[in-house]
Amino acid sequence: MRLPMSKPSRAPQADARALGSPTPEPVHAGPPGLGRRERPRRIIAVGGGKGGIGKSMVSANLGVALAQSGLNVLLVDADLGGANLHTCLGVGQPEATLSDFLRRNKARLEDVIVPTGVPRLSLIAGAQDALDAANLKYAQKQKLLKTLLGAQADYLILDLGAGTSFNTIDFFIMADHGLLVVLPEPTSVENAYRFAKAAFFRRLQQMEAQYGIQDLVDSALTTREGSLRTLHDVLEQVRRKDPVGAERLERELAAFRIRLVVNQARTDADLNVGTAVASAWKKFFGIDMDDLGAIRYDDEAWRAVRKRRPVLIERPDSPAALAIQRIAARLLAIDGTPIPATP
Amino acid sequence: MKPFAQQTYYELLEVPVTAQMEEIHVAYSRLMELYAPDSIAVYALVDADQVDVLRARMTEAMEILTDADLRVEYDKDLGLPARKVAEAVTAPPPVAEVGPTQRAAEALASAVGASAATSPVATPEVAGKGMEEPEPELSGPAAFRASFVSGYSLSYVTSSLQTAPFGGGFMGMPAAGRMDGGAASTVESGSSAAPVAQVSPKTVDTGTEATAAVSVAAPASVVAEAPSPVAAPVASSSAAPSGESPVVAVVATTVQPEASSPAASSGESPVAASSPSDTAGSSAADASAEAQGAQAPASPAATEPEPEPEPSVPEAPVVAQVPPAPSPVEDVPVPSVAAQPPVAEPQPPTPAPPSTSIVVAPPPSRSTGTSRPTTSPTGASAQTRGPGRQLGDAQVLAQDAAIATAEAAMAQVSARVREARPRLPEIAADAEFNGELLRRVRETRGFTLQQVADRTRISSRHLENVEADRYTLLPPPVYLRGILMNLARELGLDPLQVSRSYLGLASEKSGKK
Numbered sequence: 070m071r072l073p074m075s076k077p078s079r080a081p082q083a084d085a086r087a088l089g090s091p092t093p094e095p096v097h098a099g100p101p102g103l104g105r106r107e108r109p110r111r112i113i114a115v116g117g118g119k120g121g122i123g124k125s126m127v128s129a130n131l132g133v134a135l136a137q138s139g140l141n142v143l144l145v146d147a148d149l150g151g152a153n154l155h156t157c158l159g160v161g162q163p164e165a166t167l168s169d170f171l172r173r174n175k176a177r178l179e180d181v182i183v184p185t186g187v188p189r190l191s192l193i194a195g196a197q198d199a200l201d202a203a204n205l206k207y208a209q210k211q212k213l214l215k216t217l218l219g220a221q222a223d224y225l226i227l228d229l230g231a232g233t234s235f236n237t238i239d240f241f242i243m244a245d246h247g248l249l250v251v252l253p254e255p256t257s258v259e260n261a262y263r264f265a266k267a268a269f270f271r272r273l274q275q276m277e278a279q280y281g282i283q284d285l286v287d288s289a290l291t292t293r294e295g296s297l298r299t300l301h302d303v304l305e306q307v308r309r310k311d312p313v314g315a316e317r318l319e320r321e322l323a324a325f326r327i328r329l330v331v332n333q334a335r336t337d338a339d340l341n342v343g344t345a346v347a348s349a350w351k352k353f354f355g356i357d358m359d360d361l362g363a364i365r366y367d368d369e370a371w372r373a374v375r376k377r378r379p380v381l382i383e384r385p386d387s388p389a390a391l392a393i394q395r396i397a398a399r400l401l402a403i404d405g406t407p408i409p410a411t412p
Numbered sequence: 413m414k415p416f417a418q419q420t421y422y423e424l425l426e427v428p429v430t431a432q433m434e435e436i437h438v439a440y441s442r443l444m445e446l447y448a449p450d451s452i453a454v455y456a457l458v459d460a461d462q463v464d465v466l467r468a469r470m471t472e473a474m475e476i477l478t479d480a481d482l483r484v485e486y487d488k489d490l491g492l493p494a495r496k497v498a499e500a501v502t503a504p505p506p507v508a509e510v511g512p513t514q515r516a517a518e519a520l521a522s523a524v525g526a527s528a529a530t531s532p533v534a535t536p537e538v539a540g541k542g543m544e545e546p547e548p549e550l551s552g553p554a555a556f557r558a559s560f561v562s563g564y565s566l567s568y569v570t571s572s573l574q575t576a577p578f579g580g581g582f583m584g585m586p587a588a589g590r591m592d593g594g595a596a597s598t599v600e601s602g603s604s605a606a607p608v609a610q611v612s613p614k615t616v617d618t619g620t621e622a623t624a625a626v627s628v629a630a631p632a633s634v635v636a637e638a639p640s641p642v643a644a645p646v647a648s649s650s651a652a653p654s655g656e657s658p659v660v661a662v663v664a665t666t667v668q669p670e671a672s673s674p675a676a677s678s679g680e681s682p683v684a685a686s687s688p689s690d691t692a693g694s695s696a697a698d699a700s701a702e703a704q705g706a707q708a709p710a711s712p713a714a715t716e717p718e719p720e721p722e723p724s725v726p727e728a729p730v731v732a733q734v735p736p737a738p739s740p741v742e743d744v745p746v747p748s749v750a751a752q753p754p755v756a757e758p759q760p761p762t763p764a765p766p767s768t769s770i771v772v773a774p775p776p777s778r779s780t781g782t783s784r785p786t787t788s789p790t791g792a793s794a795q796t797r798g799p800g801r802q803l804g805d806a807q808v809l810a811q812d813a814a815i816a817t818a819e820a821a822m823a824q825v826s827a828r829v830r831e832a833r834p835r836l837p838e839i840a841a842d843a844e845f846n847g848e849l850l851r852r853v854r855e856t857r858g859f860t861l862q863q864v865a866d867r868t869r870i871s872s873r874h875l876e877n878v879e880a881d882r883y884t885l886l887p888p889p890v891y892l893r894g895i896l897m898n899l900a901r902e903l904g905l906d907p908l909q910v911s912r913s914y915l916g917l918a919s920e921k922s923g924k925k
Contacts, residue, residue: 259456345446345453348426352416352447352466353458 111404112217112225114147114244116268118260120231122252123332124148126370126380127393128228129157131248133381134397135224136190143182143222145193147240148230149205152195158185159377160192168196170216171209178216187382191222205236214243231260233267242272246400247327248361251346253339258346265327265350265358269300272325276318300354323356330396331363339363361399364392416466420490421473429492433478440474460867845905845913847881853903854879868898875899883918892918 115128125148132144146154146167155163165181170193182191205213217225227244229237241247247268251261300322308315331343343360350358364370369387373380381390422429425439447454447467454463476482843849854864861879865872874895877885886892893911900910 253452255452255455258452262455262457342452345451348446349451349453349457353462 110223111246112227112244113246113248113400114227114229114241115248115250116229116237116241116264117250117257118231118233118264119252119257120151122250122257123364124231124250125154125157125228126374127248127250127330127332127364128226129154130379130381130390130393131397131400132158132185132190132224132226133187133379134394135226135401136187137381138397138401140189140223141221142190142224142226143193143220144185144190144226144228145217146195147227147237149196149236151230154228155183155192155194156377157374158187158190158192158379160185160194163192163194166194166196167213171196171205171213178220187379195228210236210239214239218243233264235271238264238268238271242268242275242325246403247325248330249327249358250330250332251342252333253331253335253342258342261329261346262350268327269322269325269354269356272322273300273303273318276321300356326357326359328359328361328400330361333366334363335366340365359403361396362392364389364396416469421477421486424470424473425477427477429487429490431477436474436477440470443470843913844917845900845910846917847879847914850899850903850910850914851879853905857903859902864899864902868895868902870895870898878914881917881921883921886918889915889919 113131115124115131117124125146128144132142136142144154144158146152148154149167152166155161160183163183165183167181170176170178170181178193181193183194185192217227227240229240231237241264249261249265251257304315304319304322307318329343329347331339334340334342340363343363347358347360350356365388367380367387367389369384370380370389373383376383380387381393384390416424422431425431425436425443427435427439431439444467445451447463447470449460449463457463476486854861861872861875864870865875868875874886878892878895878899887895893915896911896914897907900907
């Protein structure tokens with residue numbers, strides 16, 4: 070069964086669902102197309118464009134924080150070419166990985182889930198050795214996205230790789246919370262903006278069939294000096310053709326919220342970078358971003374990585390750990406989950 | 413989702429429509445920091461030009477919203493309830509506004525500056541004093557303003573003028589009363605499209621009043637001069653005033669203040685002072701006569717170093733202030749109104765005795781008001797007096813200082829203007845894009861060679877060679893074409909046209925050689 074709204078031509082069913090129902094569904098309501106399987110209550114994707122900014126660290130520790138709050142959390146290492154989430158969590162080289170699932174058609178997702186040693190937190194490790202592990206084929210991606218949507222967990226956390234390849238972006242935009250990790254550095258901010266733009270344009274692209282704006286989106290994505298540089302321009306064009314469609318398009322674009330996490334903040338000014346970025350983004354693109362907060366630069370976090378343990382477990386009282394807990398609490402608050410006292 | 417180009421000033425500054433002055437300033441400085449060129453938050457977000465445009469818009473917004481009159485006008489345009497008028501009026505008086513006022517003054521100055529620069533009236537006088545330099549610069553900003561704030565700046569001028577006359581009439585009246593008067597005046601003038609035109613009616617009123625009092629009338633000539641700068645509106649006004657010195661004085665003063673205003677309020681006062689004196693001297697004995705007549709008693713006092721002759725020498729201050737009046741005009745009228753009360757108080761008594769003094773007095777009252785808020789009261793008053801009466805060295809010095817500040821301010825304004833609205837020189841459709849033309853376009857855009865090189869990533873050596881038409885030193889056509897396309901794009905020209913034209917020239921010339 071299809072939802073009446075967005076069934077994107079090239080988009081996985083998962084996207085269709087995510088786009089089609091901006092309002093949160095009742096807990097554990099299965100998506101129409103996925104039989105009786107339960108859907109994760111919420112999907113968090115952690116991206117950021119640039120490498121080495123702490124995406125895996127944030128994912129792992131966020132997973133720990135949410136699990137410690139009493140929720141079932143499934144971490145997925147979607148950084149197919151550079152998987153190392155298992156290392157962040159102190160899980161040895163995993164026996165089963167995502168690539169096993171992708172290669173063998175019959176494997177079930179459950180078969181590749183490994184425990185992490187943290188109660189209620191489990192992991193699907195990323196692909197390891199296969200040469201083309203990072204080059205997910207379209208069908209494989211579809212399968213993965215679909216299956217992930219059917220995974221059983223309260224929270225599904227996707228740790229994405231660097232870059233803005235469609236393999237990364239597509240995971241990002243299917244999430245309920247797109248966490249954008251940013252360092253207070255121009256390089257990172259630059260990539261973060263690029264990533265966010267790519268995400269929104271990808272979303273547009275997936276909706277294009279419905280609105281008949283293929284040409285516009287394509288030109289927006291390809292022109293170098295073209296006039297269609299921002300979403301405003303695209304929307305403006307669509308509006309000229311189809312005002313009602315533009316309204317809906319705008320609503321759906323706005324429904325996708327990017328949430329900022331500033332990592333490795335070294336100064337007090339760095340703590341405000343998230344707000345500034347969100348504000349500038351809104352000014353130019355008219356789309357809200359949320360600032361979830363900043364994580365202080367913390368040697369404890371670095372030491373924890375050296376020990377291959379999440380800092381939240383290694384040093385729960387360190388500034389980094391506290392910041393992650395605050396972020397987790399904020400996410401829970403956004404989702405309307407009563408915040409359990411963190412142990 | 414609204415691109416910032418379509419946002420209201422309030423949305424731009426992210427303040428509620430009820431925001432107080434203070435709030436607006438805080439928001440403005442925060443945003444300026446956020447959108448500073450080196451701010452990390454805008455790095456790679458959008459083109460640098462877009463950030464510049466945004467900043468220019470924000471500055472414009474701040475200037476309008478912190479100017480009580482302009483804000484009222486703007487709110488009216490937005491369809492906001494009128495109650496805000498009251499708020500706005502009350503808000504300006506606070507000292508905090510000095511900053512805003514100055515900015516507003518700057519902005520207006522640029523607008524006015526244009527008119528002033530063009531206007532013969534202001535120029536001659538100014539020129540005499542050594543203001544010539546600022547004038548040319550002013551034209552740039554003026555143009556900018558015209559396109560930028562056109563409606564508002566104009567209305568602003570008008571209102572200020574209005575208030576001035578009113579102030580004269582109602583010296584002791586409460587602010588509210590004046591506001592009403594201002595509104596009324598606007599209504600009257602409403603028929604005339606140009607703000608200046610509106611001014612004319614008011615001026616006429618004042619003129620009439622003044623005329624009654626002061627019968628000196630060299631004004632005719634003055635008026636004639638004024639019209640040209642101001643354009644049609646002035647002409648109309650001039651007709652009405654017929655030959656009243658007061659009118660002339662008002663016009664002249666207003667124009668001049670604007671010109672000087674860019675410098676900042678502090679600078680303005682001296683300039684204004686000088687201008688009045690100029691007016692007095694050059695345009696006619698009218699102004700001077702008035703001033704003198706009215707001031708005659710006061711003049712001695714004014715000459716005296718005493719900074720605050722307010723009560724005892726109401727008229728003298730008035731005369732001295734007449735010049736400053738323009739500067740106040742530039743500043744927010746409201747502030748002037750607020751400031752007026754004190755000044756007005758001294759005057760009320762005076763009005764009765766000399767009719768002339770009354771006429772003159774109104775403008776002075778404003779000027780005093782403005783000058784005080786902007787600069788330190790004593791200093792301002794001292795300056796005004798000095799230049800106005802003595803016409804001595806002090807005056808010159810003050811003018812020099814004013815000119816210097818004015819120039820600096822104008823340079824700033826014009827720089828901003830250039831960034832915001834680069835004007836292309838006229839390029840014929842079939843123009844040949846040689847290096848010379850490309851250079852002219854670049855300079856019009858206000859880019860240095862290095863800036864273009866940085867943005868296009870074309871080495872400045874290549875750019876130099878392109879602009880100098882050193883065809884033999886340029887890379888092979890394949891690469892040259894890319895360079896030209898990028899350069900043209902950066903300059904806002906048609907890349908294809910430029911590259912085709914330039915490559916054609918290059919092959920032709922280098923072939924001959």
